[in-house]
Each structure stands twice: as structure tokens, then as C-alpha cells.
Amino acid sequence: MSDENHDAPPPREAPEKVAAAKAFCEALFEKLGARVAVEVKETPEAIGVALTAREGNDVELTSALVESVQTLVNRVANPRAEERKWVNLEVGGFAEQGDPALKAMALRLAETVKRTGQAVAVAPISPRDRRQVHMALVEVDGVSTHSEGEGIFRQLVVAPDPRKKGAPAGG
Numbered sequence: 442m443s444d445e446n447h448d449a450p451p452p453r454e455a456p457e458k459v460a461a462a463k464a465f466c467e468a469l470f471e472k473l474g475a476r477v478a479v480e481v482k483e484t485p486e487a488i489g490v491a492l493t494a495r496e497g498n499d500v501e502l503t504s505a506l507v508e509s510v511q512t513l514v515n516r517v518a519n520p521r522a523e524e525r526k527w528v529n530l531e532v533g534g535f536a537e538q539g540d541p542a543l544k545a546m547a548l549r550l551a552e553t554v555k556r557t558g559q560a561v562a563v564a565p566i567s568p569r570d571r572r573q574v575h576m577a578l579v580e581v582d583g584v585s586t587h588s589e590g591e592g593i594f595r596q597l598v599v600a601p602d603p604r605k606k607g608a609p610a611g612g
Contacts, residue, residue: 458519459483
């Protein structure tokens with residue numbers, strides 16, 4: 442399956458995707474017997490869903506559970522590849538800062554791409570980590586990012602971008 446349509450930016454506002462993500466998460470956690478508060482926040486780039494365990498919750502919000510729910514909620518909110526708006530799940534409220542090691546890796550990748558003029562593909566990483574790398578490079582001159590593939594084989598690509606100032610010549 443080609444990912445040519447995946448390069449389009451997400452819609453700035455997608456109230457139907459926000460509503461679908463919230464309803465799906467609330468219903469799923471209720472069926473699991475979890476007492477979890479679901480808070481949703483939309484930005485122009487993504488939909489954030491904060492999960493906070495309520496008093497009396499007996500279901501542990503492990504990383505495996507959260508990653509699985511994140512995969513499912515993205516399928517529900519984005520049934521087609523066009524106008525995909527990523528849904529990020531966070532446990533315990535919204536994180537204001539990403540992982541500094543991921544940001545440093547993203548900046549190193551951008552420098553490599555600018556120096557060589559060649560795109561670099563990152564081995565498959567979690568959706569949350571891919572999103573952090575995308576966000577870390579939004580304002581970096583000369584490079585752009587996109588994801589290719591599906592499911593566990595989805596990977597991040599950092600590529601030269603001649604539309605952004607600072608791109609290498611001929612790249």
C-alpha cells in the first residue's frame with residue numbers, strides 16, 4: 442500500500458475524530474472494568490487523550506495496554522488514510538515535555554540528512570516515540586518527516602525538504 446497520501450498535514454480541527462476517540466476510549470475502559478477518567482485535547486497536529494485512574498480502579502494502565510488501545514483508537518478515529526489525525530494516549534494527564542533523548546536523536550538524524558542529502562529511515566519505534574520525533578523536527582530547516590508502512594512495521598522517515606530553507610543543494 443502506498444503512503445503518498447500520508448504526507449498531507451492533518452486537518453486543523455476534526456471534532457468528529459475527537460468525539461470518536463473519546464467515546465471509544467470511555468467504552469473500552471468501561472468494558473474492561475477500569476475506572477478511568479478520559480480527557481481529550483485537540484491541537485492542530487494531533488488529538489491528545491489523557492487517561493487518569495480513578496479511585497477504586499483495579500486495572501493497571503501498563504504501557505502494553507496503552508499502546509494497544511492507542512493503535513485501536515487510531516483505527517477508529519482514522520478509518521481512512523486521508524486526513525489522518527494522530528491520537529496520542531497519555532497516562533496520568535498530559536505530558537508537557539517529550540523525552541529529551543528522543544529529541545536529541547531527532548536532531549542528530551536531521552543533521553545527518555542535511556549533511557548527506559539522503560533520507561534516513563528509523564527502525565520501527567512506538568507510535569508515541571514516532572510522534573515525538575515528528576514534533577521535534579517540525580521547525581527544523583531543511584528536513585521534513587513522514588511515516589511509511591502499517592502497524593508494527595510503520596517507520597519514520599526523515600528526508601531533505603527543499604521547500605524549507607536550509608535544505609541541501611540538489612536534495
